[in-house]
Amino acid sequence: MGSQYEPLTPETLGGRLAQIGAITDRLGTDPASWTVREVGDGNLNLVFIVEGGGDSVIVKQALPYVRLVGDSWPLPLKRAFFEYHALTRQAARDPGSVPEIFHFDEEQALIVMERLHPHIILRQQMMAGEKVKDLGKVLGAFAARTAFRGSDLSMSAPDRKADVALFAGNVELCDITENLVFTDPYFNAELNRHTPELDGIVAELRADIDLKIAAQHLKRAFAARSETLCHGDLHTGSAMVTADEVRVIDPEFAFYGPLGFDVGMLIGNYLMAYYAMPGHIADEAAQSDYKHWLLDVVAETWETFREEFSTLWRTERNGMLYPAALYEDQGQGFAAEQALQELLHEIFCDLLGFAGVEMHRRILGLAHIAELDEIEDTALRAACETKALRLGRHLAVNRAGFAGMDAVIAMARAIDEGDGR
Ligand code: SR1
C-alpha cells in the first residue's frame, strides 16, 4: 500500500488491499466480490476474515492503542513487525506450527496470513468441553523446539546476538507484561479488577511478602535472562484448534527471555481452565472427565517438552553453550546428560513460577480470561478463582520445592477438593 498508516474497516479493506497479489491470487481481483468481517476478539488488534473466489485469508492490523482500553493507552504499531519476525522464526523452528504468512506491510502494520479453518480458539473449545487430540504433545513440542532452537544451545552466537538486538525493540509490549503480570496483581493498581467476593483473599495475597518477593524474582528473570525467543503470550487464546489439529498464533509479545517462560504461561492457563470447568460443564461426570483430561494435558505438555528438549540437546547442540568438546569428545557424555538434567530442573522451577503469576494476573489484574470471566454466577466464579489463586501462590512461592509435575497435579487436585491451602 506504501502510504501513511490508516486503520482498515470492512468498508475500506477491499479498495485498499486490491493491489496486493498475495490476496488477489487467492480471492480474485474484484474486491467488490469479497466479503469482509472484523472478528478480532483479542485485547489489541483488528482482525478481518476476507473471503472471495472460494478462498479466504486473515488480515491482522495493529491499532495505535490498546483496543481493550481505548486511545488513552497508546501502543506502537511496530508490534506487527515483531509478530511477523516471530512467526517466520517459529515456522522455521517448528514447521507447520503457525499460520503461513502471505504478505507483510510494515507501514500499515498489517499481516495477511493463512486463515485457519475450521479451527476455533482453544479457549472456546475448552469452554465447550471439547477435547483436542495430542494438545499437550503439539504445544509441548512447540515450546521445546522454539525454546531450544532460539537459544545459544543451537544458534550461532552472532546470529543470536543480532536477533536479541532486534527483539529488544519490543519495549512497550514487554512493559505490558512486566507490569500486568509481575507487579500490578500484587497491589491496588489503577486498572485492576476482580470478582467482589475475592476481596478477602486479594487482601491476603497483597500482604503476602513471600509472594511479592517471588513475583519480583520472576520479573527479574523475565527482564534479564534473554535465553531464547519466546512467543511471549502463549495462552489458550493463542492457539487455534480442531478436534485433532493445533496451531499457534499471535506472537506479538515476542521477546528474548527465559527458556521456561512460554511453557509456564501455557501450563498456568491449562490449570485455570481446570478450575473454571464447573462454570461450563454442568453434568458432573462429564465435568470430572474433562478436568481429568486437562490435568493429563498439563502432564503431557511438560513430558513432551522434556523429551523434545532432550532429543534436541543430544542431536542439535551446536551452539556455544555446553559444547561437545567438553563432554562427549572427552568420553564424558554422561556429564552432558547431567548438565541437561540440571538445566531441565531449572526450567521446571521457572515454569512453575511463571504459571503461578499468570494465574494471579488473569484474576486480579486488567486482562482476564473468558474461561473465568464468563461464569455469570459470581459466587461460583469466585470459588473457581480462589482455587486458582491458591495454587498460583504455591507455584510461585514454592516453585523450587516440587518433586515433579505429578506433585503439581496432586496439589491442583487437593486444592480443588478443598484440601490444601
Ligand atoms: C493491555 S494488553 C493485555 C493482555 O492482552 C494480551 O493478550 C496479553 O496477554 C496482555 O497481557
Ligand code: MG
Ligand atoms: Mg494475543
